Structures are given as C-alpha cells and as structure tokens.
Amino acid sequence: MSDTQEFIPQMRPLFGGEEKAELMAYLDEDGFFTEFKKTEAFERQIAEFTGARHCIVVNNGTVSLTLAAIAVGVGPGDEVIVPDYTMIATPNSVKMLGAQPVFVDVDPDTLILDLAATRAAITPKTRAIMLVSANGRAPACGIAAFEALARETGVALIEDAAQSLGSVYPDGRHIGRAGAIGSFSFSAPKIISTGQGGALITDDDALADRLRRLKDFGRAAGGTDVHDSIGYNFKFTELQACVGLAQMRQLPGRIERKKEIWRRYAEGLAGIPGIQLFAHDLSLCTPWFIDCRAERRDALAAHLKSQGIGTRTMYPPIHQQKAYALPGHHPVAEEIGRSGLWLPSMIQLSDAQIERICQSIRSFYLG
Incomplete structure (x- = not known):
C-alpha cells in the first residue's frame, strides 16, 4: 500500500451537515429527548416510503424482530423457522423469548430461505417463519409462494427486511409488506442509520396497536400509568429521529x-x-x-x-x-x-x- 493511498473501509456510515442541522434545531426547542413529535414524523416518513399503513420505531433491529414475534403469538416452546444464513440477531430475537429457532438452508442464488426446505421444516410447534431478504433480494420462487405457505399452514410470516430499505417486489410492494409484519434496521452499516434503531411496518391495525403497547410498557398512550397488558420499554429517542429524518431526505x-x-x-x-x-x-x-x-x-x-x-x-x-x-x-x-x-x-x-x-x-x- 502506498503511503499516499487512503485506506478504504468495507463500510462506514455517512452523517453530515443535514443531521447536524436537525439536531441543533431540536436542541434549541428544549425538548424531552424521549420519543415524541420527531419520532412520529420519522414513523410517518417510513410508512409513506414503504406504503405501509403503520410504522412503529424501536431502539434496535433485534428488538423489532422480538416484538414482531410476540405480536404474532410466538412464546416459550414454539418453533420459528429462520435461515441458516443470516445475521445472528434473527434467531437470537426469538431465542430471547424461550422459542426455538429452526435453521433451514437457503437458495444458492438469493441466499433466501429455500421454499421446499421451509415447508419440510414446519411442525405442529411452528408458529412463525422469519423470511430474511438477503441484501434486498426477493425469493427466487417469488414472495407469493411464501405468502401461500403461510396461509395454508396458519404459520405467521415475519419479514426480516433489515437489509432491504429501498427494495421492492416485482408486484411493486416494498419488501417488508408481504408478511404480517416487516422489520427494518437502522444500525450503522444500513443504507440509512440512526446509530441503532429498528422499525416495524404492518397494514394490520390490531397488530400495530399490539406493537405500540409492547414497546411502551403495555399502555395505550404515554403519560398514563394504567396498563391493560404486559409491555416493555423499547422506545426510540427524538435525537435518533432527528438523524433519521435527515437520512430519509x-x-x-x-x-x-x-x-x-x-x-x-x-x-x-x-x-x-x-x-x-x-x-x-x-x-x-x-x-x-x-x-x-x-x-x-x-x-x-x-x-x-x-x-x-x-x-x-x-x-x-x-x-x-x-x-x-x-x-x-x-x-x-x-x-x-x-x-x-x-x-x-x-x-x-x-x-x-x-x-x-x-x-x-x-x-x-x-x-
């Protein structure tokens, strides 16, 4: 390597003047920093970009998968089919619930779950399939085949679309829209980043309500301590949302x-x-x-x-x-x-x- 040649990293996030301007403007507002209007605006932008009815942002893309699994009914002892080729966050997200990830091989051209192997892996304990759209690609067999398998078997289809913001299916739907819930990541290597962060999209009103409660202690809205269901604290921050709004532009x-x-x-x-x-x-x-x-x-x-x-x-x-x-x-x-x-x-x-x-x-x- 020549002394005059700059090292080329495999990846590096890009933050600059737009992000700084958003952050500085927010700091001048004397806000509370916890999620509020900026976060709501960020969620709207993701929903509009993907065409989804609802978007719920959370603190990272592993938690987003965990909440998706809880929302569709995955619990201790259940099985969830995941690809053997994926970031380890995919199986870890359900392992955290006491569920068992079942590993299935992938298609050699797309690195997405092999349909026949997925079908063969379904048992009475299978509650969900986590379909990872590797590097923004769609399944070789077509997404409709996985949608049909989910309907036929009654197994929930969750899309781990962490790597797929900006990618669509041949029918025009954004990747993440085919499953009951789609999940995105905003970690440092992704096409847009908020440092850490995740988003869930769905067209199902009931699932969206469940996800919002799950991320915020089980309550229906902030500012109240009345809880009708169990929930946790996986909220976003306004500072992340400021960065996200600039990145979305x-x-x-x-x-x-x-x-x-x-x-x-x-x-x-x-x-x-x-x-x-x-x-x-x-x-x-x-x-x-x-x-x-x-x-x-x-x-x-x-x-x-x-x-x-x-x-x-x-x-x-x-x-x-x-x-x-x-x-x-x-x-x-x-x-x-x-x-x-x-x-x-x-x-x-x-x-x-x-x-x-x-x-x-x-x-x-x-x-």
Missing part, C-alpha cells in the same frame, strides 16, 4: 448511488476468474453490501488488506457457531461460510476507489 439519492456502485463493480470484475458477484435486478433491488463468492477468499482478503482495502467475511452458518452448535447439514449456508465476501460498500465510495478495488482483485487472480 437523502434516501432516494442513496438508493441510486448504491445501484451505481454495484454496476461499477460488475463492470470492473467482469471476466475475472475466481470471483462472482451475487446477481441483482436493479430495477427492484437496492444492494446493501456488495456480496460475492470468492475462491481462496481468505487469501484474497489478506491481499486486499495489504493494499489498504477492507473486506468482511459473510455470515458463517449459524448452526455451526458455538452459540448454537447444532447438528445438521446446510450445504449452501456452509459454502457461503467458506467463500462469501463483502467488498467495500459504503455510500460515499468513489468511482476511483471502486476502480482501485477491482484492479487489486484483478492483480490477485490474474497476476
């Missing part, structure tokens, strides 16, 4: 830039043996990270690091991690654990940096 431009970043990678890596980007239909999908299969992945990552380029290995199969250590064989998830790599994907990545990354990959595989 930037979202259309970020979506277009994410797609352009993928296009430039696809052009720069075309014809290089040993590396294969996962495909995206950019008319529907906004890639969160640039994901690929790479031969000699660890050696490639070391080579790129020596050139001042950061990468991140993709999720290893969860059933093999020490946290779970379960028997089973999920060939696709296991293969991704060996070959999956995320290349630099931050929104502020420049065209020149992408060219430099592709040239470094070319030099590794072609000399």
